Amino acid sequence: MALTPAAGRFQSDEHGEMQGSIAAHLLDAAETDEEQALAHIRSCPSCSELARRLARAAAAVPLSVDQVEPPVDLRARILARCREARSPR
Ligand SMILES: [Zn+2]
DSSP states (O other): OOOOTTTOOOOHHHHHHHHHHHHHHHTTOOOSOHHHHHHHHHHOHHHHHHHHHHHHHHHHGGGSSOOOOOOTTHHHHHHHHHHHHHSOO
């Protein structure tokens, strides 16, 4: 399969599949085909660019929400609700 210098074209099926795998890999959600995805990123200019952009976006996710302390009684309230739900009516 020839790699054209301009767009880094692979067969479009493989390319589309890889983009999903790349996103999953960057979010630590990849389960399979990780080696294949990494090999594709290394050999495909447009996917390696996509990987760079997704990595930046993924790195920003934890910063995009305010960290909040849960209320001190949250655990007790949850457990109480569970007990309620389990008790026979
Ligand atoms: Zn690609």
